[in-house]
Amino acid sequence: EIVMTQSPATLSVSPGERATLSCRASQSVSSKLAWYQQKPGQAPRLLIYGASTRATGIPARFSGSGSGTEFSLTISSLQSEDFAVYYCQQYNNWRTFGQGTKVEIK
Amino acid sequence: EVQLVESGGGLVQPGRSLRLSCAASGFTFDDYGMHWVRQAPGKGPEWVSGISWNSGSIGYADSVKGRFTISRDNAKNSLYLQMNSLRPEDTALYYCAKGPYFDYWGQGTLVTVSS
Numbered sequence: 001e002i003v004m005t006q007s008p009a010t011l012s013v014s015p016g017e018r019a020t021l022s023c024r025a026s027q028s029v030s031s032k033l034a035w036y037q038q039k040p041g042q043a044p045r046l047l048i049y050g051a052s053t054r055a056t057g058i059p060a061r062f063s064g065s066g067s068g069t070e071f072s073l074t075i076s077s078l079q080s081e082d083f084a085v086y087y088c089q090q091y092n093n094w095r096t097f098g099q100g101t102k103v104e105i106k
Numbered sequence: 107e108v109q110l111v112e113s114g115g116g117l118v119q120p121g122r123s124l125r126l127s128c129a130a131s132g133f134t135f136d137d138y139g140m141h142w143v144r145q146a147p148g149k150g151p152e153w154v155s156g157i158s159w160n161s162g163s164i165g166y167a168d169s170v171k172g173r174f175t176i177s178r179d180n181a182k183n184s185l186y187l188q189m190n191s192l193r194p195e196d197t198a199l200y201y202c203a204k205g206p207y208f209d210y211w212g213q214g215t216l217v218t219v220s221s
Binding site for chain 1: 141143150151152153156165168201205206207208209211212213214
């Protein structure tokens, strides 16, 4: 089983600032990495797939990078609606989610 | 419009069984692998099981292997999850999701395992 580890667990950021979230895989997943945003009471929402491709309708302030075992999600200028929990997921060998990073208002 | 609608959840005693269903519409169902994902209260999502478009490839999380069985009926655009020997730790909201990465999710069906 591929283990996905996200850091930090919580990120405190002011609106308008940049946020960078990290995700590490226990073995290479190539570029088969997705990022999701989840708000309370909602299903996760796909943001990024293929490590760096934005899903339909996702604003350009969200960007993903990395390959192999190290990945990152950057939100260039945090808006109020971006405060949420973010999960990475590998889909190279079945599926595994990371434990999540909560982005909270500083 | 893509829609995934889960059903079949409920309250069940430990050791009993439950069968979840997911009705899909708005896309060519038999072009895609499908998955079940669960989320316990206050926890992150956990992948449970996946099935390829033609049922030729099936996978399970270690936590459910040997107890849960995934299946699909492409003629009915439906996905299923047979859950046997249920445990309290299986309590969660169960989502079906469209593969390979989960661009569409259902609203979820709640499974509560308790005596």
